Amino acid sequence: MAQTVASGTSSEGPRPSYMYKVVLLGSMSVGKSSLAYRYMRNDFKDLLPTVGCSFFIQTLDLDEATVKFEIWDTAGQEKYQSVCHLYYRDAHAALLVYDIANKQTFGRAKLWLEELEKRFLPNEIVIALVGNKTDLAAEREVTTEEGEEFARTKGLLFMETSAKSNHQVNDVFMSVVQELLRREKEKAPKPSPQGRSTVDLSASGERTRCCRS
Numbered sequence: 406m407a408q409t410v411a412s413g414t415s416s417e418g419p420r421p422s423y424m425y426k427v428v429l430l431g432s433m434s435v436g437k438s439s440l441a442y443r444y445m446r447n448d449f450k451d452l453l454p455t456v457g458c459s460f461f462i463q464t465l466d467l468d469e470a471t472v473k474f475e476i477w478d479t480a481g482q483e484k485y486q487s488v489c490h491l492y493y494r495d496a497h498a499a500l501l502v503y504d505i506a507n508k509q510t511f512g513r514a515k516l517w518l519e520e521l522e523k524r525f526l527p528n529e530i531v532i533a534l535v536g537n538k539t540d541l542a543a544e545r546e547v548t549t550e551e552g553e554e555f556a557r558t559k560g561l562l563f564m565e566t567s568a569k570s571n572h573q574v575n576d577v578f579m580s581v582v583q584e585l586l587r588r589e590k591e592k593a594p595k596p597s598p599q600g601r602s603t604v605d606l607s608a609s610g611e612r613t614r615c616c617r618s
């Protein structure tokens with residue numbers, strides 16, 4: 406994954422700095438833009454449908470690292486689907502968003518997962534399944550258990566949110582960051598018994614990418 410120069414210091418020495426691209430995918434009107442807007446501005450308002458893609462940058466100063474998040478909000482309308490892969494092809498993480506009050510959008514999230522599975526190697530990208538609009542509890546068509554079960558079988562992070570009532574929006578992005586950082590740690594050089602570092606060559610440098618574009 407993309408590690409840039411060390412920046413800042415902590416009690417344990419210089420803090421590493423990472424840049425991650427996170428892409429929001431899902432059917433039209435599930436609330437992708439609203440989630441991004443809530444996360445970036447802590448606000449909720451009626452937004453126009455996304456045209457193509459919009460892009461935000463958020464910097465997080467965490468204890469263990471500085472993380473620069475590039476958040477790519479894609480358009481859910483069918484007419485933009487053919488260009489979507491251009492937006493997610495070098496992503497480090499994807500949020501597959503559906504509307505808990507619209508079962509069809511849950512089906513579409515599953516199709517998005519198939520698409521990502523074709524284009525990325527296993528574990529190459531962190532994927533979170535996000536059931537949005539929990540404030541519409543009375544209209545719910547997808548149970549929490551259905552979402553959880555699907556995420557569990559596919560090894561995805563899972564969370565239900567409401568961009569409107571600000572339910573777990575920050576938590577979704579934070580759990581994605583934590584998972585990305587956990588994977589960074591896993592790949593970090595491990596000290597050998599003699600005290601010398603061993604480097605996992607398969608995990609260092611540029612990521613191996615799948616063949617499709």
Ligand SMILES: Nc1nc2c(ncn2[C@@H]2O[C@H](COP(=O)(O)OP(=O)(O)OP(=O)(O)O)[C@@H](O)[C@H]2O)c(=O)[nH]1
Nearest residue numbers: 433434435436437438439454455481538567568569
């Ligand atoms: N009740 C409720 N409505 C929401 C929530 N999030 C978004 N909405 C509404 O759902 C509609 C679509 O929201 P957007 O954020 O534009 O959805 P989108 O997925 O970005 O849509 P596209 O840009 O067309 O792909 C808007 O009317 C929002 O106000 C939520 O958490 N609860």
